[in-house]
Amino acid sequence: MHGQPRPYWNPLVAGLILGLALLATFLVTGHGLGASGLSARLTAALGSWILPEATAANAYLGGYVKAGAPLAGWITWEVLGVVLGGLIGSLTSRRFRPKVEGGPRLTPARRLTYAFVGGALVGFGARLARGCTSGLGLSGSATLAVAGFVFLIAFFAAGFLTMRLARGAWT
Amino acid sequence: MSFPFYDSGFWPALALGVLFGLALEGAGFASARKLTAQFTLRDFSVFKVMFTAVIVAATGLWLAEELGLMAPRSVFIPTLYAWAIAVGGALIGAGFAIGGYCPGTSAVGLASGRWDALVFIVGMIAGAAVFAWGFDAISPLYWAAPGPKGQTLDQLLGLPVPAILVAMIAVAAGGFWLGSRLERRFGGPIGSSDVTCGSEGAQPPETGTRPGSMRPS
Incomplete structure (x- = not known):
């Protein structure tokens, strides 16, 4: 059903490429890579959909709501890219598997x-x-x-x- | 020449994210079993990949400053809030050992078809919601013991940056050597066919088949 998956990259090669991607991110944007920032934005977006008043009044999430469109930001585009990169990588290497691991x-x-x-x-x-x-x-x-x-x-x-x-x- | 460009646009963000995702997936970090094997000492990929990436990027940033391509301290440097970062970092380490991912790796896990990564992400949103709900009570911990703004290791230790870089390379080399020895001892590292066989359920193949494979006591 599935072809044989390609082996993972040597960890030092993966680290080198990840390091160069991180360096490029610093040079282009002035900051590094991230991921968890999106979970705060997703929480603010879901919160303002389900409990709009409580979320707007919340000391932590209020700022995201006040700025409008909590999901519109650099970290969202970047994590979208991470998912896309993971999809391209797993599909082309035959490592994509829908499963609970x-x-x-x-x-x-x-x-x-x-x-x-x-x-x-x-x-x-x-x-x-x-x-x-x-x-x-x-x-x-x-x-x-x-x-x-x-x-x-x-x-x-x-x-x-x-x-x-x-x-x-x-x- | 003046790096950084401070460009926060959509296309560079997407392209840099794709590179990040390709590197994480290529390293095998879409697999919760491979990731968590770091903490059973069977697979040192997390340590090796992270340390290599940190050294490459840190050396590149230092070179960019030395060559005059970038003004000193012109990139974002996080500030230490000792208690928040120590407790938060420990919760992330514990959650990683239980749940199998960290935030970035859960994104490539999802992209590789792992349903457990999707549930992990739902859990992260729930955890962030609990944090926001209790923020007033958590606030003292959140702001406790602040360090100097954007303090770096070379400032803290009063050493030149190249000395820090050389020390990091030495620690990495020692860690890689020790890690590879432990991997062989415990039957690792975990390969792509170890985690992709079996298309349903949490049913990977029996893993104790390699010579020298044994479990630490």
Whole structure:
């Protein structure tokens, strides 16, 4: 049904290309790459659709609503590009697979529950930290910002610690 | 010559995003199993790709300044809010180990057909909504312990930028060497056919088939 998927790139080659893309982003826009900023904009957009008054009055989301069209911004176009790039890459390499991917011992329903819980922790954490692995870990560290390295240390430490409890979900 | 252009237009944003997406997908970061294998020590791709990219971009930014193509500190440098970034970073690390992605990789996971990535994204929106709802209570943590505006490692340590870059290359080289040894020990790294076989359900093939494959205790 599917052809044999092409192998992944060597991690150093992938890192080199990602680094050049990040450098180009800095030179063109004056800032780095991001991703989680869109989740705040999506929340503001959905909020002003479902609960317009509460969202406009919210101390955190109000600013996005006041500026009008919360989704119209650089991060939205960029993440649209990320999805497009991921689609081109996975289709041309025969790595595209519609599936629920998880450890062999998890049912798909449980895998999706963990995906939601993990996503919620990440969504909350990214708003608190003012960025995610892309915006702080990658882009912040590339500017040698202390904030970027503090983020990376906390991210990797918590990841290893949590995996001691969560490894049954993946192995 | 004056970089950066401060161009926030649609087409450059889309093109740079496509490059970002191609690199993430090519690295294998559309796969939650490959991503999370970083934290079981079976696959060091997350560390290798991130560290390489940071060093390449940091060196390029430094060169652009040295060659006079760009004024010093003319790109955005985030400011440390120690508690918010430490706690937020830890929540992202924990959520990554449980949910399988971070925000950027969930976008390429979705683009590669992974339903779990879509649910992860819905979870992220829910998490951001909870943050916004509780923002008044969270605000003291959000603003606590601010560092100097846009402080960089070379400023903090009083060292020249090239010294920081050389130190980062040394740490990366040590990490790559150690990582590759651990990958071999634990039967990694995870390849594209390991995660694409089986088209439905969370049912990848049995992974303990490679020589030397074993689980850490």
